[in-house]
Each structure stands twice: as structure tokens, then as C-alpha cells.
Amino acid sequence: MLNNLRNFYLNSFLYDKKISKHTDLLFRYKPSTYLLSSLIKVKTKKNNIADFSLEEIWNNKKLSEKQFKKLNNFFWIFSLDLKSSSSDVQKVITKWININSKYNSKSWEISVVSKRIISWLSNSKLTYDNGTKEYQKNFDLILQKQILHLLNQVNHSRYYKNKIISISAIILFSLCYSEQTKNLNAGLDLLKKFIKDVFDKYGFPKSRSIKHSIFYLKYLILIREWFKESQNVIPEFIDEYIFYLGQSYSFFWKNINFDPHFNGNNLSNNFEFDQYLKRCGYVFKNQNYENSNxxxxxxxxxxxxxxxxxxxxxxxxxxxxxxxxxxxxxxxxxxxxxxxxxxxxxxxxxxxxxxxxxxxxxxxxxxxxxxxxxxxxxxxxxxxxxxxxxxxxxxxxxxxxxxxxxxxxxxxxxxxxxxxxxxxxxxxxxxxxxxxxxxxxxxxxxxxxxxxxxxxxxxxxxxxxxxxxxxxxxxxxxxxxxxxxxxxxxxxxxxxxxxxxxxxxxxxxxxxxxxxxxxxxxxxxxx
CATH class of the missing domain: 2.70.98.70 (Beta-galactosidase; Chain A, domain 5)
Known part of the structure; x- marks a missing residue:
């Protein structure tokens, strides 16, 4: 009953009006794409946007749920080379905005929204630069609308992995656009609550999952790198939990170089993440023989x-x-x-x-x-x-x-x-x-x-x-x-x-x- 009422509200005019409030925005910080390389497997051979059928991209009704999410989260932009036409990419985004400007349960599911925001902002050379003033205004408005949606709905998510992606998107948006102190503080408060809810007193996930500890470490490092690159002060609590999770990463991977098959863990191949840490200057050490039981x-x-x-x-x-x-x-x-x-x-x-x-x-x-x-x-x-x-x-x-x-x-x-x-x-x-x-x-x-x-x-x-x-x-x-x-x-x-x-x-x-x-x-x- 409660879910039905909530769905009715989310699809209502009142909710659309609530998240359609906007202010003038200035896109000042444009994050480097490579910062996402710890989370996204980027193909060695990149595609050109011209390889896609742009007229048909949103008309395919036979997509599986997994394919639909991949299409709508726009992470496929990371597979495009920079020779791709930014105008073609922006046409695709414009078409998406025309179809999905209002909430719907599929393309506005919070993990899909969050990844879409991160992808659009992290690929600004293709998604934003050289766009017309009208396009850039619409881009800013739909981003702001999606951020307000996340701020309203992130606490309703039952999945903690989705929550940290959503929180990351809110923080990135707030760093990218000027005059977003309120949203930035809201994002950091959500991150503090997330840490309190998800981690035990030793800074390890309450799920006791090795895989989760590495996943959360990747996102906390990503958030930290966004703060650093945008020349903002890095919150101390982020450094603190990167230290705890880094200790676990050293214990479960660096010290042994194999994947212990416990509690959801299997083959992980963290060698690329090792290279990412090295490039970004992170060194984790843990000489203890016991960690989180x-x-x-x-x-x-x-x-x-x-x-x-x-x-x-x-x-x-x-x-x-x-x-x-x-x-x-x-x-x-x-x-x-x-x-x-x-x-x-x-x-x-x-x-x-x-x-x-x-x-x-x-x-x-x-x-x-x-x-x-x-x-x-x-x-x-x-x-x-x-x-x-x-x-x-x-x-x-x-x-x-x-x-x-x-x-x-x-x-x-x-x-x-x-x-x-x-x-x-x-x-x-x-x-x-x-x-x-x-x-x-x-x-x-x-x-x-x-x-x-x-x-x-x-x-x-x-x-x-x-x-x-x-x-x-x-x-x-x-x-x-x-x-x-x-x-x-x-x-x-x-x-x-x-x-x-x-x-x-x-x-x-x-x-x-x-x-x-x-x-x-x-x-x-x-x-």
C-alpha cells in the first residue's frame, strides 16, 4: 500500500513541480575522465559516436532490463573516443531529455540517474562543450532536476551500493557547479550517515564482504580525487575511512595477491586498481595477521x-x-x-x-x-x-x-x-x-x-x-x-x-x- 502511494506521488504533477525548481548554474569544474578508470572498464579500442544508429537509439522496445539500464545510465560514453562528434552526442542527450524529462520508474531509478549524472559531467568535452546556449541551459536544468530527485529519494533505497553511487553524483554535481554549497553539505551529510550505517567500529563493512570493502574504497577515493582536482578542501572523515578501507585492501589483496572466497567474494582481478592507486599516489600497508575477524x-x-x-x-x-x-x-x-x-x-x-x-x-x-x-x-x-x-x-x-x-x-x-x-x-x-x-x-x-x-x-x-x-x-x-x-x-x-x-x-x-x-x-x- 505504501509503495503504491509513493509511486503515485512520484508520478504526480506535484512531485514534478517539486524537483523542477532551478537556479542559474555555472559549470566551472570539469572532472577528468580518467578518475573513473577504477570503476569502469574502458576498452582499448574506442568507438566513434558515428558507429551508433542515432535515430533508433531510443526506439528499441526489445531491450532487456540490463540493456535498458546500460543505455540510460550513459556509461557507454566512456567507450567513445574524443574524435566523436560532440554535436552527435548532444543530439542523443537532447532526445533523451525530450522523452524522459519527467520521472518514470525505469529511466529515473536512482542507480541509473546517478551513473547518468556522473557520466555526463565526467565527459563534458562531448556532453557539454561547444553546445548551443539553449542546449547547455537544458542540460543544466535536467541535471539539477535529477539531483533534486536523488536528494529526495536516496534514503528510500534498500541497496547500499546504489546509495554511495547516488551520494557521489550529488557531491560531483555540487563541485562542478558554482554556488552549490547547500547541496554539497547535503551530500556530505548523506555520506557521513552512510558511513555510520554501513561500517563497523573498525571501518569495515558490516556485511563482512571483502568485495564491498573494495567497492566502497573505490568510491571514497573517487570522491576525494574530485575534491582534490576541483581545489576544494578534502573533508577529514573521507581521509579517515579511506585509511581504514585501505588497511583492509592491503590485508585482503596486496599482502596475498589472491581472492579469498568468503562471503560473496570471488575472482576480482584487482591488478588494474593497483595501477590506479599507484598513479594517484595511494600506498596502503597492513602488517597485522587479523583484520575484521x-x-x-x-x-x-x-x-x-x-x-x-x-x-x-x-x-x-x-x-x-x-x-x-x-x-x-x-x-x-x-x-x-x-x-x-x-x-x-x-x-x-x-x-x-x-x-x-x-x-x-x-x-x-x-x-x-x-x-x-x-x-x-x-x-x-x-x-x-x-x-x-x-x-x-x-x-x-x-x-x-x-x-x-x-x-x-x-x-x-x-x-x-x-x-x-x-x-x-x-x-x-x-x-x-x-x-x-x-x-x-x-x-x-x-x-x-x-x-x-x-x-x-x-x-x-x-x-x-x-x-x-x-x-x-x-x-x-x-x-x-x-x-x-x-x-x-x-x-x-x-x-x-x-x-x-x-x-x-x-x-x-x-x-x-x-x-x-x-x-x-x-x-x-x-x-
């Missing part, structure tokens, strides 16, 4: 990476995967054990599957994940029941590493605590794990699985006694065994990139527990 213990050859954090709040659980106490283990840059990754495509079954504990390197009781998810009316999976970390302990010495932690994810349903201890002995290339299931009473017969997902390039073979698995990856061989339970190999799915998957294999220990405290011990050793 993730642990990275490493030497020159081995990296043990583990999630020892709680689940996020429901509102921040969009991409959370129920893999608390899961880990990844690498040797010479190759993942011996890897979580299965995250699926971002439109297949709801795959999206639900990749969230389950079974697709992480951790324990599963009775085929249930450590967190429960439920699907809302939008088809999104959110956490229904959370888990907390009970205790954690880390030892990191030259010849001995240990990570010990426990969570209460199975407490409510089974009255059990799950504790995991992983030890590594660098001199012997030996990894020893103990998964403990603790209860106050004798347990009923309860099925468990502990899974260890393998890189698709791995080759595995089981020995005849069903206790040992031989693993070959690259030119290395490893032996996995568990003496007190049966070990098997199973086919699975590996989501290394956003919306595709390949088949892989996983090792799993399975059995029945029926005592107060059951220990599942396993070992991995290089051969």
Missing part, C-alpha cells in the same frame, strides 16, 4: 586464511555465505583447499546453494547450514537466524601456527557448540585439524559432514582403506587422511566468477556422532 597466517610458500567472525545483521546479509570457521589453504600461490565461491546470476537455486555451509570448508550437521536464510518478497535471501563467535585464539610463531575458534550456529537447534582448531607446522609442511562438537548431554545419533573443496585443476585419488586421499595440483603432491572416520570424494560446483561455474571435487569426512564431545581429526601433509 579474518585471519591470514603466511610465510613465503604457505597461506592459511580463515573466517572467525560472526554472521552480519539481517540488513547486511545480502551476499553472506554461512561459512563461519571455514578456511582456505594455499601452497606456492595455488589453492589446495578453497571455498566454492559465490554465484551472482539470476538462478535462485544456485544463489541459495552457494550460501550453504556445505559449499564452504567447514562442518555441517544433519545437512543444515550454521545460519538459516529466508527469501523475501524481492526474491533475496536474508539471514533468518544468526550465529555468534564464542571464543577465538591465534598463535603465529615461526615454527607453529594455530587458529582456534567456536560458534553457536547449532546451539538453538541441537544444543551444540562447534569448535575448530587448525594447526600448521611449517618445518614439516603439515596441517592438522580438529573439529569438535560439544554438548552438555549425550547426543542422539546425528549425521555430520566436514568438507574440503578443491581447485578444479586438482587431481585426486582415494586409497583402498578409505582413510587417505592423494591430491595433486601443479607440481606438488599432498596427502589427506582421517583415521577415525571415513573419507570420500564427491563432485561439486565451483563459482570462481560472478555468474558462471565449473565442476570441481571435494573431499568430505562423514559419520555419526553420539557422545557428549566428539572430535573429528584430520591431517594434510606434503609428500
Amino acid at each position: 579474518y585471519v591470514s597466517l603466511k610465510n613465503k610458500k604457505i597461506n592459511l586464511f580463515m573466517d572467525i567472525g560472526p554472521s552480519p545483521e539481517k540488513n547486511f546479509s545480502d551476499e553472506y555465505q554461512a561459512g563461519s570457521l571455514s578456511f582456505e589453504f594455499l601452497s606456492n600461490g595455488k589453492k589446495i583447499f578453497t571455498n566454492a565461491g559465490y554465484y551472482e546470476g539470476t538462478n535462485n537455486q544456485l544463489n541459495e546453494l552457494c550460501r550453504s555451509s556445505a559449499l564452504q570448508n567447514t562442518l555441517v550437521l544433519d545437512d543444515n547450514s550454521s545460519c538459516k536464510f529466508s527469501k523475501n518478497s524481492k526474491g533475496e535471501y536474508k539471514i533468518n537466524t544468526n550465529l555468534k563467535i564464542i571464543q577465538k585464539n591465534i598463535v603465529f610463531e615461526k615454527n607453529y601456527w594455530k587458529i582456534n575458534a567456536s560458534h553457536d550456529g547449532y546451539l538453538k537447534q541441537y544444543n551444540l557448540i562447534y569448535e575448530r582448531e587448525i594447526e600448521y607446522f611449517p618445518e614439516n609442511f603439515k596441517l592438522i585439524g580438529t573439529d569438535k562438537i560439544k554438548g552438555k548431554k549425550d547426543l542422539p545419533n546425528l549425521k555430520f559432514d566436514v568438507r574440503f573443496h578443491l581447485d578444479p585443476s586438482s587431481k585426486v585419488m582415494k586409497t583402498q582403506d578409505n582413510k587417505t586421499i592423494l591430491i595433486e595440483i601443479g607440481d606438488e603432491g599432498w596427502k589427506f587422511n582421517c583415521n577415525n572416520y571415513e573419507v570420500n570424494i564427491e563432485n561439486g560446483l565451483f563459482f570462481n566468477s560472478k555468474s558462471t561455474y565449473v565442476e570441481n571435487q571435494n573431499i568430505f569426512i562423514s559419520g555419526i556422532i553420539n557422545s557428549k564431545n566428539s572430535d573429528i581429526k584430520w591431517e594434510l601433509i606434503k609428500i
Whole structure:
């Protein structure tokens, strides 16, 4: 009911009148296009505007939702070369203004509006310069109208990634045009509120998403560079949170140069962003082995990476995967054990599957994940029941590493605590794990699985006694065994990139527990 009333209002004459207020504008700061290169993949070979069918560009009724957004957010302008005719580009914009001067739910959706504003302002040589006075006036007016729309609607967005794009657009507009102090202050107030809502006390996203931390870092740096280039004073709080997120970026990427597959993260390819940071003079360092309840213990050859954090709040659980106490283990840059990754495509079954504990390197009781998810009316999976970390302990010495932690994810349903201890002995290339299931009473017969997902390039073979698995990856061989339970190999799915998957294999220990405290011990050793 409320949504219907809101939509009625947005499409009304009253709302159009409200956002049509305008003042005379002077376009004084024209941002450099290259500042967006951390966010936009620009083709090496640029297109010419003449390559497009200008008469038909807005008449295509068969566009998918994704294609429609790409067309209307105007980010395609970044793919044009500067030899393109600015008059042709401005004709396209004029046609868009004639069709879309009033709010409609598709072309005025806030992420589309925000990107459109950023694109138009960042490509001023094509979108604004050499335009007629009438065109430039209409350009200024429609920009101002879209900014007023964003200021009215940004807080209604449920998606935090869209919010920071909208806030960025408001700030950029306010820096580009003179006499916009009020809008600039409004944009900065929105940014402060966004930071307060989205980041924890350590400056890391409450979603516990590595991917989100890098995304937000890119936008905060972009905003900072706009302030710097326009010769405005950079707000201190922006520098502060760039520092926090830069610390995380160093921890999760610079220090290890691989993508940990936890909580929505998969293949990211941050090498281009590294070059962007270098060009802009940013240097981030973090020598700690723990960051935001993730642990990275490493030497020159081995990296043990583990999630020892709680689940996020429901509102921040969009991409959370129920893999608390899961880990990844690498040797010479190759993942011996890897979580299965995250699926971002439109297949709801795959999206639900990749969230389950079974697709992480951790324990599963009775085929249930450590967190429960439920699907809302939008088809999104959110956490229904959370888990907390009970205790954690880390030892990191030259010849001995240990990570010990426990969570209460199975407490409510089974009255059990799950504790995991992983030890590594660098001199012997030996990894020893103990998964403990603790209860106050004798347990009923309860099925468990502990899974260890393998890189698709791995080759595995089981020995005849069903206790040992031989693993070959690259030119290395490893032996996995568990003496007190049966070990098997199973086919699975590996989501290394956003919306595709390949088949892989996983090792799993399975059995029945029926005592107060059951220990599942396993070992991995290089051969």
C-alpha cells in the first residue's frame, strides 16, 4: 500500500513541480575522465559516436532490463573516443531529455540517474562543450532536476551500493557547479550517515564482504580525487575511512595477491586498481595477521586464511555465505583447499546453494547450514537466524601456527557448540585439524559432514582403506587422511566468477556422532 502511494506521488504533477525548481548554474569544474578508470572498464579500442544508429537509439522496445539500464545510465560514453562528434552526442542527450524529462520508474531509478549524472559531467568535452546556449541551459536544468530527485529519494533505497553511487553524483554535481554549497553539505551529510550505517567500529563493512570493502574504497577515493582536482578542501572523515578501507585492501589483496572466497567474494582481478592507486599516489600497508575477524597466517610458500567472525545483521546479509570457521589453504600461490565461491546470476537455486555451509570448508550437521536464510518478497535471501563467535585464539610463531575458534550456529537447534582448531607446522609442511562438537548431554545419533573443496585443476585419488586421499595440483603432491572416520570424494560446483561455474571435487569426512564431545581429526601433509 505504501509503495503504491509513493509511486503515485512520484508520478504526480506535484512531485514534478517539486524537483523542477532551478537556479542559474555555472559549470566551472570539469572532472577528468580518467578518475573513473577504477570503476569502469574502458576498452582499448574506442568507438566513434558515428558507429551508433542515432535515430533508433531510443526506439528499441526489445531491450532487456540490463540493456535498458546500460543505455540510460550513459556509461557507454566512456567507450567513445574524443574524435566523436560532440554535436552527435548532444543530439542523443537532447532526445533523451525530450522523452524522459519527467520521472518514470525505469529511466529515473536512482542507480541509473546517478551513473547518468556522473557520466555526463565526467565527459563534458562531448556532453557539454561547444553546445548551443539553449542546449547547455537544458542540460543544466535536467541535471539539477535529477539531483533534486536523488536528494529526495536516496534514503528510500534498500541497496547500499546504489546509495554511495547516488551520494557521489550529488557531491560531483555540487563541485562542478558554482554556488552549490547547500547541496554539497547535503551530500556530505548523506555520506557521513552512510558511513555510520554501513561500517563497523573498525571501518569495515558490516556485511563482512571483502568485495564491498573494495567497492566502497573505490568510491571514497573517487570522491576525494574530485575534491582534490576541483581545489576544494578534502573533508577529514573521507581521509579517515579511506585509511581504514585501505588497511583492509592491503590485508585482503596486496599482502596475498589472491581472492579469498568468503562471503560473496570471488575472482576480482584487482591488478588494474593497483595501477590506479599507484598513479594517484595511494600506498596502503597492513602488517597485522587479523583484520575484521579474518585471519591470514603466511610465510613465503604457505597461506592459511580463515573466517572467525560472526554472521552480519539481517540488513547486511545480502551476499553472506554461512561459512563461519571455514578456511582456505594455499601452497606456492595455488589453492589446495578453497571455498566454492559465490554465484551472482539470476538462478535462485544456485544463489541459495552457494550460501550453504556445505559449499564452504567447514562442518555441517544433519545437512543444515550454521545460519538459516529466508527469501523475501524481492526474491533475496536474508539471514533468518544468526550465529555468534564464542571464543577465538591465534598463535603465529615461526615454527607453529594455530587458529582456534567456536560458534553457536547449532546451539538453538541441537544444543551444540562447534569448535575448530587448525594447526600448521611449517618445518614439516603439515596441517592438522580438529573439529569438535560439544554438548552438555549425550547426543542422539546425528549425521555430520566436514568438507574440503578443491581447485578444479586438482587431481585426486582415494586409497583402498578409505582413510587417505592423494591430491595433486601443479607440481606438488599432498596427502589427506582421517583415521577415525571415513573419507570420500564427491563432485561439486565451483563459482570462481560472478555468474558462471565449473565442476570441481571435494573431499568430505562423514559419520555419526553420539557422545557428549566428539572430535573429528584430520591431517594434510606434503609428500
